[in-house]
Amino acid sequence: MTDMIEPPASPRARDAERSRDAILVAARDEFARHGLGGARVERIAERAELNKRLIYYYFESKDALFLAVLEDTYRNIREAEKQLHLTDLAPADAIRRLTEFTWNYYLEHPEFLSLLNSENLHLARHLGDSDRVREMNSPLIRTLGEILERGRQDGSLRGGIDPMQLYISIAGLAYFYLSNRHTLSAIFGRDLTAPKARHERLSHICDVILGYVLRA
Amino acid sequence: MTDMIEPPASPRARDAERSRDAILVAARDEFARHGLGGARVERIAERAELNKRLIYYYFESKDALFLAVLEDTYRNIREAEKQLHLTDLAPADAIRRLTEFTWNYYLEHPEFLSLLNSENLHLARHLGDSDRVREMNSPLIRTLGEILERGRQDGSLRGGIDPMQLYISIAGLAYFYLSNRHTLSAIFGRDLTAPKARHERLSHICDVILGYVLRA
Amino acid sequence: MTDMIEPPASPRARDAERSRDAILVAARDEFARHGLGGARVERIAERAELNKRLIYYYFESKDALFLAVLEDTYRNIREAEKQLHLTDLAPADAIRRLTEFTWNYYLEHPEFLSLLNSENLHLARHLGDSDRVREMNSPLIRTLGEILERGRQDGSLRGGIDPMQLYISIAGLAYFYLSNRHTLSAIFGRDLTAPKARHERLSHICDVILGYVLRA
Amino acid sequence: MTDMIEPPASPRARDAERSRDAILVAARDEFARHGLGGARVERIAERAELNKRLIYYYFESKDALFLAVLEDTYRNIREAEKQLHLTDLAPADAIRRLTEFTWNYYLEHPEFLSLLNSENLHLARHLGDSDRVREMNSPLIRTLGEILERGRQDGSLRGGIDPMQLYISIAGLAYFYLSNRHTLSAIFGRDLTAPKARHERLSHICDVILGYVLRA
DNA sequence: TATGAATGAGAATTCATTCAT
DNA sequence: TATGAATGAATTCTCATTCAT
Numbered sequence: 001m002t003d004m005i006e007p008p009a010s011p012r013a014r015d016a017e018r019s020r021d022a023i024l025v026a027a028r029d030e031f032a033r034h035g036l037g038g039a040r041v042e043r044i045a046e047r048a049e050l051n052k053r054l055i056y057y058y059f060e061s062k063d064a065l066f067l068a069v070l071e072d073t074y075r076n077i078r079e080a081e082k083q084l085h086l087t088d089l090a091p092a093d094a095i096r097r098l099t100e101f102t103w104n105y106y107l108e109h110p111e112f113l114s115l116l117n118s119e120n121l122h123l124a125r126h127l128g129d130s131d132r133v134r135e136m137n138s139p140l141i142r143t144l145g146e147i148l149e150r151g152r153q154d155g156s157l158r159g160g161i162d163p164m165q166l167y168i169s170i171a172g173l174a175y176f177y178l179s180n181r182h183t184l185s186a187i188f189g190r191d192l193t194a195p196k197a198r199h200e201r202l203s204h205i206c207d208v209i210l211g212y213v214l215r216a
Numbered sequence: 217m218t219d220m221i222e223p224p225a226s227p228r229a230r231d232a233e234r235s236r237d238a239i240l241v242a243a244r245d246e247f248a249r250h251g252l253g254g255a256r257v258e259r260i261a262e263r264a265e266l267n268k269r270l271i272y273y274y275f276e277s278k279d280a281l282f283l284a285v286l287e288d289t290y291r292n293i294r295e296a297e298k299q300l301h302l303t304d305l306a307p308a309d310a311i312r313r314l315t316e317f318t319w320n321y322y323l324e325h326p327e328f329l330s331l332l333n334s335e336n337l338h339l340a341r342h343l344g345d346s347d348r349v350r351e352m353n354s355p356l357i358r359t360l361g362e363i364l365e366r367g368r369q370d371g372s373l374r375g376g377i378d379p380m381q382l383y384i385s386i387a388g389l390a391y392f393y394l395s396n397r398h399t400l401s402a403i404f405g406r407d408l409t410a411p412k413a414r415h416e417r418l419s420h421i422c423d424v425i426l427g428y429v430l431r432a
Numbered sequence: 433m434t435d436m437i438e439p440p441a442s443p444r445a446r447d448a449e450r451s452r453d454a455i456l457v458a459a460r461d462e463f464a465r466h467g468l469g470g471a472r473v474e475r476i477a478e479r480a481e482l483n484k485r486l487i488y489y490y491f492e493s494k495d496a497l498f499l500a501v502l503e504d505t506y507r508n509i510r511e512a513e514k515q516l517h518l519t520d521l522a523p524a525d526a527i528r529r530l531t532e533f534t535w536n537y538y539l540e541h542p543e544f545l546s547l548l549n550s551e552n553l554h555l556a557r558h559l560g561d562s563d564r565v566r567e568m569n570s571p572l573i574r575t576l577g578e579i580l581e582r583g584r585q586d587g588s589l590r591g592g593i594d595p596m597q598l599y600i601s602i603a604g605l606a607y608f609y610l611s612n613r614h615t616l617s618a619i620f621g622r623d624l625t626a627p628k629a630r631h632e633r634l635s636h637i638c639d640v641i642l643g644y645v646l647r648a
Numbered sequence: 649m650t651d652m653i654e655p656p657a658s659p660r661a662r663d664a665e666r667s668r669d670a671i672l673v674a675a676r677d678e679f680a681r682h683g684l685g686g687a688r689v690e691r692i693a694e695r696a697e698l699n700k701r702l703i704y705y706y707f708e709s710k711d712a713l714f715l716a717v718l719e720d721t722y723r724n725i726r727e728a729e730k731q732l733h734l735t736d737l738a739p740a741d742a743i744r745r746l747t748e749f750t751w752n753y754y755l756e757h758p759e760f761l762s763l764l765n766s767e768n769l770h771l772a773r774h775l776g777d778s779d780r781v782r783e784m785n786s787p788l789i790r791t792l793g794e795i796l797e798r799g800r801q802d803g804s805l806r807g808g809i810d811p812m813q814l815y816i817s818i819a820g821l822a823y824f825y826l827s828n829r830h831t832l833s834a835i836f837g838r839d840l841t842a843p844k845a846r847h848e849r850l851s852h853i854c855d856v857i858l859g860y861v862l863r864a
Numbered sequence: 865t866a867t868g869a870a871t872g873a874g875a876a877t878t879c880a881t882t883c884a885t
Numbered sequence: 886t887a888t889g890a891a892t893g894a895a896t897t898c899t900c901a902t903t904c905a906t
Contacts, residue, residue, distance in 0.1 A: 035253050164406070172392025183335050211427055
């Protein structure tokens with residue numbers, strides 16, 4: 001509310017924060033690349049250009065670090081979603097925008113997919129304990145529910161759509177393709193990572209989703 | 217002397233095929249549960265009730281065993297898909313059947329999802345080298361293409377649908393929900409593993425897919 | 433003493449002998465290449481194109497096999513030395529011939545050098561127990577002693593030469609160069625394995641040895 | 649407070665250089681005794697009274713440790729050779745001194761012979777990559793070449809002697825006897841390790857070498 | 865005589881984590 | 886806050902050897 005400049009953190013404290021962040025970034029990379037089991041604390045330290053011991057100083061353990069990375073990752077995507085200002089758009093436009101955003105976000109943040117996979121492998125052991133993550137995610141579904149309701153009322157969208165189901169579908173259509181792109185490329189003998197292939201996929205996803213939500 | 221006498225169940229089976237299979241089954245379980253990185257060769261041996269050394273006798277290494285498991289897993293699902301006799305059904309029925317089958321197969325074979333995840337994490341490093349898997353998967357897309365073409369001709373389905381895109385969508389809609397069910401349950405604070413929730417999801421998926429393929 | 437033809441061995445027995453020999457040859461190669469510690473029973477079986485179990489059938493253990501190889505190797509060189517007919521030559525010629533022979537034999541039988549090295553590493557643990565080897569080696573020194581004595585008497589060679597010392601010197605001058613040729617090449621930055629280098633060495637050795645034994 | 653108080657001998661030295669050295673010394677011993685293939689990392693750790701893991705902390709692998717030991721060993725002998733001040737002596741005296749030194753050094757450092765053997769078995773695989781060793785060894789041959797040239801000019805030594813050949817001969821005459829002393833003792837039924845036998849050998853070697861280099 | 869299957873003991877190497885400063 | 890040194894418990898893989906036929 002005021003222009004009040006926050007007291008400058010001491011150089012020490014600043015370094016501390018910078019170190020913590022460096023670890024977090026390095027860890028995200030490492031966990032995304034190798035999974036929880038395959039990630040190496042040593043490599044994280046090397047990438048962060050910090051002593052291994054510091055990781056234990058700032059984070060309790062490898063597992064705790066993994067949870068911190070997960071929370072950070074979720075915070076980032078939810079933060080980005082907020083910037084979409086979906087409530088300012090016509091319902092159908094909002095759905096399309098969310099769909100395109102989701103696809104692009106996954107495309108640009110492969111680490112998100114990978115971290116999610118790792119957490120799934122471990123049966124949400126880490127996120128299951130985190131209240132913070134639940135709190136972060138609820139608003140999205142609420143917003144989506146409002147959009148659907150608005151669309152139902154103005155007649156642009158069909159009714160009876162569960163916002164959570166819709167969100168999972170939007171995510172799933174993008175996720176499966178991107179997460180499996182190497183495997184699918186190998187299996188189908190087609191390069192699914194090529195730009196053209198990617199555009200076709202996004203186009204297909206929009207067709208499927210909008211075909212579903214739009215009033216027939 | 218009679219038919220009743222069974223061969224004595226010796227602790228050392230000395231039956232190559234049985235041993236190999238036991239390893240494969242135990243490995244599938246272990247890899248599915250812990251991922252490639254988290255899987256332990258020792259545990260695989262214990263579960264198979266065989267000497268650890270035998271694993272290296274029959275399979276070259278942990279990685280080679282992983283590939284063997286992957287190939288085996290793919291063979292199984294493609295085998296099951298063949299039993300659907302999709303070509304005997306009306307196009308729309310065939311699509312629905314494939315959708316339901318895919319959902320149910322993933323539901324009943326969580327190890328498939330998990331193994332796929334692991335392979336994705338490793339960028340299809342294993343499957344990329346396997347010709348066998350590619351050969352196994354091509355027929356499905358061909359069959360689906362034929363169904364779509366048949367539907368287009370008889371007017372029941374819309375035209376211009378890429379069978380691969382469709383298959384990836386069918387798989388993705390099921391996969392994301394099931395693979396992430398623990399994480400999503402934690403995030404959205406809803407128990408997605410409950411039978412009712414599962415039925416709702418299948419119903420939703422069918423709506424989405426059939427809504428997309430059916431001629432408007 | 434008689435023309436009596438030995439009874440033909442049964443085909444079985446022949447095969448047995450052939451198998452034994454195949455193992456011995458493969459083992460010599462493997463031990464020479466990798467030393468006793470680095471040799472692999474499995475590889476010996478593969479090279480002999482025989483089942484691993486057979487090695488234990490014909491030879492008691494890896495160590496016993498190593499001793500058998502050593503004895504065989506020594507038998508071979510002593511056998512070859514006998515063919516030199518040194519006693520038919522003038523003393524100085526005999527010395528030169530033995531020197532050249534030793535050099536050439538080592539050159540053509542690098543496995544001899546290597547096996548000797550291995551045995552030295554193990555402090556003659558195997559040969560120490562073998563009476564056979566001792567019996568095989570005595571005649572050579574006796575012959576050399578006779579030659580030196582003959583040379584002393586006819587004035588062509590100086591007196592007071594210990595035949596064992598001389599033999600060890602002849603062997604050492606050849607052995608060190610050949611056994612260390614890779615290491616020495618690396619150390620001195622010269623290719624000691626080239627034909628020209630080898631000829632120079634033999635020439636040098638003859639100069640040294642004959643310069644020593646010839647009456648000044 | 650006084651000069652008397654020594655730092656408490658902590659069981660965990662936490663002294664990098666001391667630890668590294670302890671590993672190096674223990675490794676030299678182990679490699680010399682058992683060869684590269686027969687050496688056990690565990691035993692090296694035990695002898696050094698250090699954790700096995702530390703070996704990998706300071707040295708990359710067993711092979712890298714072996715190379716470090718080899719380099720260290722060569723450094724030692726070349727260092728000792730420098731102390732001979734051969735250039736201060738008359739040429740013939742210098743040759744004799746080098747010959748005696750080589751014999752004594754080999755006698756007192758049996759690990760040198762053994763390590764050299766191991767490296768030969770592996771075809772100089774380790775030293776072949778080491779520039780350091782080449783640099784260490786060049787000066788010796790240069791010095792020896794200068795001595796020979798000096799001798800040729802003052803008429804005390806014959807001309808045309810290749811210093812490398814001479815050095816290999818000096819080394820070989822000592823090496824073969826000492827390295828094979830157990831095998832030779834077994835073969836010839838004489839105890840070549842007895843002091844008297846050793847003196848006779850050195851005397852013989854000097855006769856051979858000086859007989860070769862001295863102007864006739 | 866021959867062989868594929870099986871094994872226990874150990875091999876090098878790795879890893880998350882803690883110590884001492 | 887930061888770090889180099891140190892470690893115990895694994896972890897994958899290997900090896901000589903034996904079993905059962």
